[in-house]
Amino acid sequence: MVIKDVLIKRAGGKGMSIGHAPDGQTLLVKGAAPGDIADVRIIRKRKKHLECVIDNIITPSPNRRDPLCEHAESCGGCSWQHVNYESQTEFKSQEVQDNLTRIGNIDSGEFIPIIHAPEEYRYRNKLEFSFSSNRWLSIDEINSGVEIVSREALGYHAPGMWDKIMDINTCHLQPEPSNSIRLFIKQYALDHGLSFYHPRKRLGLLRTMMLRSTQKGQWMLVIQFYESPEGDGINLLDSVAEKFQEISSIYYAHNTKGNDSIYDLDLKLHSGDSALTEYMPSALDNGKELSFKIGPKSFYQTNPAQAHRLYCEVIKLAKIEKEDIVYDLYTGTGTIALFMAQVAKKVVGIESVPEAIEAAKQNALNNNISNAHFIVGDMRNVFDEKIWNEHGKPNVLVADPPRDGMHPKVIQRLNELKIPRIIYVSCNSATQARDLSILNEIYKVDLIQPIDMFPQTHHVENILSLSLRY
Numbered sequence: 275m276v277i278k279d280v281l282i283k284r285a286g287g288k289g290m291s292i293g294h295a296p297d298g299q300t301l302l303v304k305g306a307a308p309g310d311i312a313d314v315r316i317i318r319k320r321k322k323h324l325e326c327v328i329d330n331i332i333t334p335s336p337n338r339r340d341p342l343c344e345h346a347e348s349c350g351g352c353s354w355q356h357v358n359y360e361s362q363t364e365f366k367s368q369e370v371q372d373n374l375t376r377i378g379n380i381d382s383g384e385f386i387p388i389i390h391a392p393e394e395y396r397y398r399n400k401l402e403f404s405f406s407s408n409r410w411l412s413i414d415e416i417n418s419g420v421e422i423v424s425r426e427a428l429g430y431h432a433p434g435m436w437d438k439i440m441d442i443n444t445c446h447l448q449p450e451p452s453n454s455i456r457l458f459i460k461q462y463a464l465d466h467g468l469s470f471y472h473p474r475k476r477l478g479l480l481r482t483m484m485l486r487s488t489q490k491g492q493w494m495l496v497i498q499f500y501e502s503p504e505g506d507g508i509n510l511l512d513s514v515a516e517k518f519q520e521i522s523s524i525y526y527a528h529n530t531k532g533n534d535s536i537y538d539l540d541l542k543l544h545s546g547d548s549a550l551t552e553y554m555p556s557a558l559d560n561g562k563e564l565s566f567k568i569g570p571k572s573f574y575q576t577n578p579a580q581a582h583r584l585y586c587e588v589i590k591l592a593k594i595e596k597e598d599i600v601y602d603l604y605t606g607t608g609t610i611a612l613f614m615a616q617v618a619k620k621v622v623g624i625e626s627v628p629e630a631i632e633a634a635k636q637n638a639l640n641n642n643i644s645n646a647h648f649i650v651g652d653m654r655n656v657f658d659e660k661i662w663n664e665h666g667k668p669n670v671l672v673a674d675p676p677r678d679g680m681h682p683k684v685i686q687r688l689n690e691l692k693i694p695r696i697i698y699v700s701c702n703s704a705t706q707a708r709d710l711s712i713l714n715e716i717y718k719v720d721l722i723q724p725i726d727m728f729p730q731t732h733h734v735e736n737i738l739s740l741s742l743r744y
């Protein structure tokens with residue numbers, strides 16, 4: 275069913291825009307821009323709203339622009355690419371403010387303008403693609419009557435579909451030679467008759483590929499094979515290594531599991547170095563750099579240039595002094611922790627992934643940093659009295675949890691500990707706001723600083739600076 279002449283009033287969460295039907299029902303419209311007047315097609319009825327797509331734009335919003343990407347209409351990855359960058363960042367700021375007000379019951383704090391990303395495109399250092407012998411087909415393709423000859427694809431999952439892959443020609447999120455490497459691999463596979471994975475039938479040789487890069491132009495390729503890679507698979511890797519000298523590390527895995535996660539797989543080094551090395555300017559502003567080893571399983575912020583801005587903001591807001599004991603909860607491979615260790619007395623980083631903690635310790639050694647200590651374990655079990663008896667109670671605490679936010683037990687301990695300064699970094703302002711609604715009892719918000727790490731997408735990072743109420 276189509277609803278005519280809908281005025282799109284404002285941006286909502288997750289890249290959707292909001293309008294209303296004549297009977298007052300809320301419409302969440304995909305692909306719309308606030309200011310559009312459009313006919314919208316209902317695709318799903320929910321309890322409190324109707325999900326819609328654009329059927330026809332009558333008057334386009336002045337914020338609209340032509341997307342750079344040829345896959346914009348079908349790919350769900352960059353849901354704001356059809357509006358100008360200034361508007362994208364306005365929508366993201368608004369989403370943070372709305373969540374903090376509606377869910378977080380925020381009653382204090384200065385809202386600082388969002389920090390823009392220096393690059394709108396080619397900012398990512400990591401992308402993952404899937405192979406499929408059952409390519410996703412657009413409605414136009416299905417209705418065209420043209421016989422579909424090739425169903426092989428190498429690209430991203432079609433939005434909401436675990437078993438359908440969209441073939442991607444050019445993706446503008448990672449610098450070159452990302453597209454060249456992917457297209458070479460696909461063409462090589464087609465030319466040599468290598469089979470692509472079929473997720474429903476569970477057969478085929480080529481399953482997924484991941485490309486990681488550093489700002490200085492080192493590349494890592496990780497390919498997962500569903501069938502044994504001996505012979506054809508290894509020959510493919512040999513050809514990629516020969517063709518792309520920039521790839522300094524090639525890994526592969528033989529994955530026959532039901533899922534694509536590499537974290538529990540034994541990855542084999544085909545050629546080159548075991549890790550990439552990323553560099554970041556030192557927090558001391560002395561012209562030196564910190565170096566970080568990035569293995570195939572390591573977490574590293576995916577927009578490395580903007581990660582440096584993020585860390586500088588964290589240090590500035592944390593007002594770390596030489597005598598401070600700083601805790602870094604959810605430390606990953608210790609990047610923020612090591613950055614802060616340069617200006618603090620001591621930093622304690624806590625993280626659940628053992629490989630990440632090993633990498634953090636190695637990164638500390640490589641950078642001659644001796645005042646950073648790393649502890650492995652689930653936050654709700656290890657962030658307790660035992661640790662602060664051993665290392666001292668924190669004067670400053672930084673928390674950068676995953677999208678789900680912090681466990682209630684962890685928040686409870688933060689409330690009990692009464693830490694003078696907390697910097698809460700989050701990539702999900704809704705869960706951050708939920709956590710804030712409990713922290714509110716003891717802490718007040720001083721500053722709210724959103725930062726855009728992922729232009730074109732709806733994702734936004736937010737930093738909250740908290741201090742004790744009393």
Ligand SMILES: C[S@@+](CC[C@H](N)C(=O)[O-])C[C@H]1O[C@@H](n2cnc3c(N)ncnc32)[C@H](O)[C@@H]1O
Nearest residue numbers: 573604605606609625626627652653674675676
């Ligand atoms: C957003 S990342 C933070 C990374 C790090 N601060 C950085 O900038 O590189 C969140 C981290 O939390 C870790 N994590 C997730 N759940 C956890 C838990 N229950 N206990 C401890 N760490 C956890 C993840 O492994 C991940 O490294």
